[in-house]
Amino acid sequence: MGADGNFRAFKTRPVHLPFRPFFLVAVVAAVLGGSGWLPSAFGLQAYGSAGISAVDWHRDMLLFGMVPAVLTGFLLTALPRWTGHRVTSPRATHLLVLLWACGRVAFLLRLPSLGLAFPAVWMLALLSIAARAVIGSRDRRNIKILLLLAVFCGSNGLVAASYQVELALRLALVSMISLVIIIAGRVVPALTVAYVESAGAQIILSRSVFREQTAALMTISALCSWVVAPEAQLTGIACVLAALSQAIRAAQWKGWRSLSSSTVLGLHIGYGWIVVGFGLLAIHIFAPAMLGEATALHAWTIGATGTMALAIMASMIRKHSRLAFTPSTPATGALAAMTACCLSRLLIEALPGYFGLLASLSGALWIVAFGLFLAAYRGPLFGAGAK
Known part of the structure; x- marks a missing residue:
C-alpha cells in the first residue's frame, strides 16, 4: 500500500x-x-x-x-x-x-x-x-x-x-470551512476504510456522485448567501438545505464503524459540527431572539475547525511516524477536551448568568486540548520518530 x-x-x-x-x-x-x-x-x-x-x-x-x-x-x-x-x-x-x-x-x-x-x-x-x-x-x-x-x-x-472588516471575516470563515469540507471529504472516508480494514473487518462506502454534488451545491449556495446577506430569510433556507445535504454526505462515511479509534472518530465528530453550524445559523436567522450568530459560528470555529485540526494533524503525524492506529490516551483526551470546549461555549447563550465561568472554562479546555495533543505527539513533531 x-x-x-x-x-x-x-x-x-x-x-x-x-x-x-x-x-x-x-x-x-x-x-x-x-x-x-x-x-x-x-x-x-x-x-x-x-x-x-x-x-x-x-x-x-x-x-x-x-x-x-x-x-x-x-x-x-x-x-x-x-x-x-x-x-x-x-x-x-x-x-x-x-x-x-x-x-x-x-x-x-x-x-x-x-x-x-x-x-x-x-x-x-x-x-x-x-x-x-x-x-x-x-x-x-x-x-x-x-x-x-x-x-x-x-x-x-x-x-x-x-x-470592510465584517465582510472580510465572513469571507475568511467561509473559505476556512470550505477547505475543511474539501479536505475532510478526502481524508475521512479514506481513513475510515483504512482503520476498519486494519482491524481485519471489511467496509464498503457507497458514495453517491449525486449526493456529493448536491451537498456541494447546497453548501456553496448557503455560504455565498451568508457572506452577502447574513440575515436574509433565503440564507436561512439555504443553511437548512446545506445542513441536510451535509448530514446525508457524512452518513455515507459510516463513522459508527470507527468508535474504537479516537483519531478517526474525531474526524467524524469534527465534520458533524459543520452540520450543526449550518443548523444553528438557520435557527439564528429565523429566530434571532432565541439564538445569537456567535453560537453558530463557534460550532464551526471551535467544533469543526478545532476538532478537525487536532484529528487531521494527528492522522498525518501517525502516517509519517509509523504510529498507524495505535491508541493514545493523551490524544483521546485532547479530542474529548475539544468537544467539551465547544459545548461550554455553546451553552453561554442558554446560561448567560454563567458567562464568565463558561467562557473561561471553554478557553481553558481549548488550551488543555492542544496541550494534550502536544504531549501525545511531541516525539514525532520534534523529529524523534515514533513515540
Whole structure:
C-alpha cells in the first residue's frame, strides 16, 4: 500500500516533512489565542487599550495564526502526493515559519495591523507554492483549493487594512470551512476504510456522485448567501438545505464503524459540527431572539475547525511516524477536551448568568486540548520518530 511505501521511505532516507514546524507553531498559536478568553471572560482588558483587545487577539491569533499554520503543514506535506510534484524545500519552509513568527511578534508589540499583514504575505506565499504544483501538474481537482486559499489570503489582507472588516471575516470563515469540507471529504472516508480494514473487518462506502454534488451545491449556495446577506430569510433556507445535504454526505462515511479509534472518530465528530453550524445559523436567522450568530459560528470555529485540526494533524503525524492506529490516551483526551470546549461555549447563550465561568472554562479546555495533543505527539513533531 502507499502508506507502507511512505513508512519504508521514512526509514531508509531523510524526509523533509513540512508538517512538523507548522503543526508546532499551530499549537503555539492555539494556546496564545485561547488565552485571550481567560481574562476577557471576566471583562478584563488583557493586552492594553493602546493595542489589540483580548477578543480581537483571540480572533486573529486563531483565524489568522493557527488555521493557516495547520493548512500550511497539511498542504505542503500532502500536495506532493496529490500532484506528483515537489512542493517546497527546507529553506522555503523555514522562511514561512519566520513570517509566522514575525506576525506573532508584531501582535505582542501591540501592532495588530502589522501582525495581520505578515500572515497575509505568508498565505500569498503558500498560494504561490501550491499554484506552482497544481498548475504545473495540470491537476484540475485541486484548483478549488487554490481559489479558496486566494479568498482566505484576500480576506486576511482586508482585515489587516481595516477595510470592510465584517465582510472580510465572513469571507475568511467561509473559505476556512470550505477547505475543511474539501479536505475532510478526502481524508475521512479514506481513513475510515483504512482503520476498519486494519482491524481485519471489511467496509464498503457507497458514495453517491449525486449526493456529493448536491451537498456541494447546497453548501456553496448557503455560504455565498451568508457572506452577502447574513440575515436574509433565503440564507436561512439555504443553511437548512446545506445542513441536510451535509448530514446525508457524512452518513455515507459510516463513522459508527470507527468508535474504537479516537483519531478517526474525531474526524467524524469534527465534520458533524459543520452540520450543526449550518443548523444553528438557520435557527439564528429565523429566530434571532432565541439564538445569537456567535453560537453558530463557534460550532464551526471551535467544533469543526478545532476538532478537525487536532484529528487531521494527528492522522498525518501517525502516517509519517509509523504510529498507524495505535491508541493514545493523551490524544483521546485532547479530542474529548475539544468537544467539551465547544459545548461550554455553546451553552453561554442558554446560561448567560454563567458567562464568565463558561467562557473561561471553554478557553481553558481549548488550551488543555492542544496541550494534550502536544504531549501525545511531541516525539514525532520534534523529529524523534515514533513515540
